Amino acid sequence: TRSTRPQRLLAAVQKNATRGDPRSVVKAIDEFCRYTEWAMNVGDEKGCILDSVVSEVNPATVLELGTYCGYSTVRIATLLPPDAKLITLEFNPDFAVIARQVIAWAGQEEKVHLVEGSSGDLIPKMKEQFGVKSFDLVFLDHWKDRYLPDAKLMEAGSVLLADNVICPGSPDYLDYVRNSPKYRSQYFKSHLEYTKVEDGLEKSVFLG
Numbered sequence: 001t002r003s004t005r006p007q008r009l010l011a012a013v014q015k016n017a018t019r020g021d022p023r024s025v026v027k028a029i030d031e032f033c034r035y036t037e038w039a040m041n042v043g044d045e046k047g048c049i050l051d052s053v054v055s056e057v058n059p060a061t062v063l064e065l066g067t068y069c070g071y072s073t074v075r076i077a078t079l080l081p082p083d084a085k086l087i088t089l090e091f092n093p094d095f096a097v098i099a100r101q102v103i104a105w106a107g108q109e110e111k112v113h114l115v116e117g118s119s120g121d122l123i124p125k126m127k128e129q130f131g132v133k134s135f136d137l138v139f140l141d142h143w144k145d146r147y148l149p150d151a152k153l154m155e156a157g158s159v160l161l162a163d164n165v166i167c168p169g170s171p172d173y174l175d176y177v178r179n180s181p182k183y184r185s186q187y188f189k190s191h192l193e194y195t196k197v198e199d200g201l202e203k204s205v206f207l208g
C-alpha cells in the first residue's frame with residue numbers, strides 16, 4: 001500500500017541527513033517540504049523565530065504540544081543544554097512512530113521524552129508523571145482548538161509560544177492571551193511554512 005507523508009519525510013531524512021547531525025536533519029526536512037512534498041512542520045522561517053525565543057528563554061524544561069514528525073522537537077532540543085528536558089506530546093501514534101526515528105537520527109533522544117496521548121488528558125498528570133510542576137517554555141503546535149483549553153490547564157508555566165495563530169488560526173486563544181491581564185503577548189509575523197501565505201507565532205509571557 002502507498003506510503004504515508006510522514007514515512008516519505010523520514011525516508012528523505014535517512015537518505016539526505018547525516019546521522020547525529022541535527023542541523024542536517026532540519027535542512028533535509030525543509031528541502032523535502034519545500035521542493036518535494038509540503039508538510040505541516042513549523043518550517044525554516046518560523047523556525048528561526050522559534051530558535052530565537054528558545055535561546056532567549058534558555059529553558060530547563062520545555063513542553064511541546066504536537067510533535068508531528070519531530071522537526072520542531074529537533075530544533076528545540078539542539079538549543080538546550082545537556083541536562084535540560086523536553087517533553088513532547090503526540091496524539092497520533094503513526095506520527096509518533098516517525099517522530100521517534102527522526103529524533104533518533106538527529107541524536108537528540110537523550111533530551112527528548114515523547115509521550116503519546118491527548119494533551120487534555122496528559123497535562124493534568126504532568127506533575128505526578130514527570131515531577132514537573134511548571135514548564136519554562138511551552139510550544140503549542142497541536143490542534144488549534146486545543147490551544148485555549150490547554151493554556152488554561154497550564155496557568156503556571158512562564159512563556160507560551162504558539163504556532164499558526166493566523167493560519168489555520170486559533171482566534172479564541174489569540175483573543176484570550178492578548179486581552180488577559182495574566183499575559184504580555186507579542187506577535188511575530190511570518191508565513192505559513194514553505195508558502196507565501198501569512199502566518200505567525202504568538203509569544204505570551206505569563207505574569208502570574
Ligand SMILES: O=C(CSCCNC(=O)c1cc(-c2ccc(F)cc2)cc(O)c1O)c1ccc(O)c(O)c1
Pocket residue numbers: 040041042066068091092141142143144163164167168192193
Ligand atoms: O493533525 C492532527 C492534529 S495535530 C497537528 C496540528 N497541526 C496542524 O493541524 C497544522 C496545520 C497546518 C495547516 C494545514 C493545512 C493548511 F492548508 C494550512 C495549514 C499548519 C501547521 O503548522 C499545523 O501545525 C491530527 C491529530 C490526530 C490524528 O489522529 C490525526 O489524524 C491528525
Ligand SMILES: [Mg+2]
Pocket residue numbers: 040041042141163164
Ligand atoms: Mg504548526
